[in-house]
Amino acid sequence: MLNKPLHKIYVALLTLSVAGYSLAAIASDAVYDIAIIGGRVIDPETGLDAVRNVGITGNQIAMVTENNITAAKIIDAHDRVVSPGFIDMHAHGQTILAARVQALDGVTTGLELEAGLLPISEYYDELGKEGRPINYGASVNWAQARIATFLDKKPQPNIGWFFDNFKFPVWQKELATDAQLAKISAMVQAGLDQGGLGIGFLSGYAPGSGRKEYYKISELAAKMNMPTFTHARFMSVLEPKSTFEAMAEIISVAASTGVHAHIVHLNSMSISDIDAIGELISGAQARGIKISTEAYPYGAGSTGIGAAMFRGPNWRERSGGMTANSFAVDGKRLTEEEFAYLQREKPGTAIVLHFLDITKSEGQAFLDKSVLFPGGVIASDGIIWKIDGKQVPQDTWPLPNNAQSHPRAAATFSLFLRKYVRETGKVSLLEAIRRVSYGPAKILQDSVPQLKKKGRIQVGADADIVVFDLATVKENATFTKPAQTSTGFDYVIVGGVPLVENGILNTDVMPGKAIRNQVK
Numbered sequence: 001m002l003n004k005p006l007h008k009i010y011v012a013l014l015t016l017s018v019a020g021y022s023l024a025a026i027a028s029d030a031v032y033d034i035a036i037i038g039g040r041v042i043d044p045e046t047g048l049d050a051v052r053n054v055g056i057t058g059n060q061i062a063m064v065t066e067n068n069i070t071a072a073k074i075i076d077a078h079d080r081v082v083s084p085g086f087i088d089m090h091a092h093g094q095t096i097l098a099a100r101v102q103a104l105d106g107v108t109t110g111l112e113l114e115a116g117l118l119p120i121s122e123y124y125d126e127l128g129k130e131g132r133p134i135n136y137g138a139s140v141n142w143a144q145a146r147i148a149t150f151l152d153k154k155p156q157p158n159i160g161w162f163f164d165n166f167k168f169p170v171w172q173k174e175l176a177t178d179a180q181l182a183k184i185s186a187m188v189q190a191g192l193d194q195g196g197l198g199i200g201f202l203s204g205y206a207p208g209s210g211r212k213e214y215y216k217i218s219e220l221a222a223k224m225n226m227p228t229f230t231h232a233r234f235m236s237v238l239e240p241k242s243t244f245e246a247m248a249e250i251i252s253v254a255a256s257t258g259v260h261a262h263i264v265h266l267n268s269m270s271i272s273d274i275d276a277i278g279e280l281i282s283g284a285q286a287r288g289i290k291i292s293t294e295a296y297p298y299g300a301g302s303t304g305i306g307a308a309m310f311r312g313p314n315w316r317e318r319s320g321g322m323t324a325n326s327f328a329v330d331g332k333r334l335t336e337e338e339f340a341y342l343q344r345e346k347p348g349t350a351i352v353l354h355f356l357d358i359t360k361s362e363g364q365a366f367l368d369k370s371v372l373f374p375g376g377v378i379a380s381d382g383i384i385w386k387i388d389g390k391q392v393p394q395d396t397w398p399l400p401n402n403a404q405s406h407p408r409a410a411a412t413f414s415l416f417l418r419k420y421v422r423e424t425g426k427v428s429l430l431e432a433i434r435r436v437s438y439g440p441a442k443i444l445q446d447s448v449p450q451l452k453k454k455g456r457i458q459v460g461a462d463a464d465i466v467v468f469d470l471a472t473v474k475e476n477a478t479f480t481k482p483a484q485t486s487t488g489f490d491y492v493i494v495g496g497v498p499l500v501e502n503g504i505l506n507t508d509v510m511p512g513k514a515i516r517n518q519v520k
Contacts, residue, residue: 032071033057033496039077039467043084043457044434054082056463059496064459073498075491077467081429084437084455085464085494086413089113089229089294089444090264090379092159093409094127095394098384099134099512100505104485105413105475106436107380108464108494109135109454111515113229114264114381115159116141116200118148120191123157124514131510133499135464137448139229140191142217143202145184146209147171155187159384160391162202163348166306173208173308181213188217195516197448198227198262203246204269207233207308215253222259224519226447229262235309236318237273247277251284251291260290262443265381267370268301271320271355274369282374292443294379295370297416299356299363300479302383302406305329305339306347319355328352330404331480350383352406352479371420372427377439378416382409385483397507403483411475414486418474429470450515467491
């Protein structure tokens, strides 16, 4: 039997419960900072897909329950999806502006992994001082270490420095001497020691680099339990020097060293050869080799016009029949004369490359096989925003209507949800959310423990959460008018801080945190 004081408390709680509150709700009054109520909660790791209430305290998820809860701030998520924040493993736009645009596409963590940056310490110091709206991090840029070594330059921690050095192609073509390889390795090692999230291999931009060099640097990553992120050495449907051969190189090195090798933009590398390449990759995975893949839902990519893959006497045939008209600058397709001039005089010019015609069923089928490759994830490969060839100041907001970029910088994830989930049903919502949140976290978490708390809607997980309307989520960016942010994302919460509320981005908050490895 209860004593009299405890009996009074029990009666009071019981009375409130009868009035429509659960005991969990009573306790939660002083506990939760934010309560997300009545949404369709998706947690890919556990397979949860059900209506739940989510309580947030500080920067963590404190409760996921069917019971009523309350908090200082209530978010009504009825008829909405409550998802882990999206994790973009391939975000070149590491500016405040690019991050804000991505936040309106559901991204709470944007990582520069394919290319990476160098020096890593300067990158993290700079972004830490400026602040970022979403979480950020980068791998170590092997190609920049190569440029610095061959050209005797100090690398700069931005992707523009990489493109600026297209005009000096020696680093793309020549084998490294033993002394040069030692210097490259030392720079990469230093980047890992400073918190880099693995090693970014832009092998396709330096196809003349040696196989032994790729092996040795991958061996370094394996010894430190860090992954590699590789842009395959060739982009060709013809042998020799085909994409198939390049993928075989990645797989053989992963098998030999034990490194986790992540293959970036499977769609733009495979082009129409995805059937053979897919079999090669899935066969390796089935035999326990640590290979993962990503793709973006577009049949067009973006890079510098002077890239090595667009040079050589038969690059057009090797790429599957591309012409100058396959390339566009600021939304305008190029003529042969314009293409030749830019390659010769302005090789760092950013272009959009249409590598598949997805208006045709065959082209769309090739793209689908890459985007929906079993176990794969979605990543944007988004770049910075420019006007008249110059970077838009990163404190600019809203995004200027005349800003230029590939539309994937604004719309990758909304396009994926709209097209592959809502309209075609080619993938379930649960699987789609795995591909944009838990999947990337799982790829990285063994080497980067911070990711063990991301990509999940679970008690103790980081409160990186997206609330969106599956019925209306939509990409608005196009190739001719890319500067249009996505719609349908009602709330984007980063580390417990609402960054987007009722579809409006709050420019007064910078809740993004650095994601770094813990290598000692």
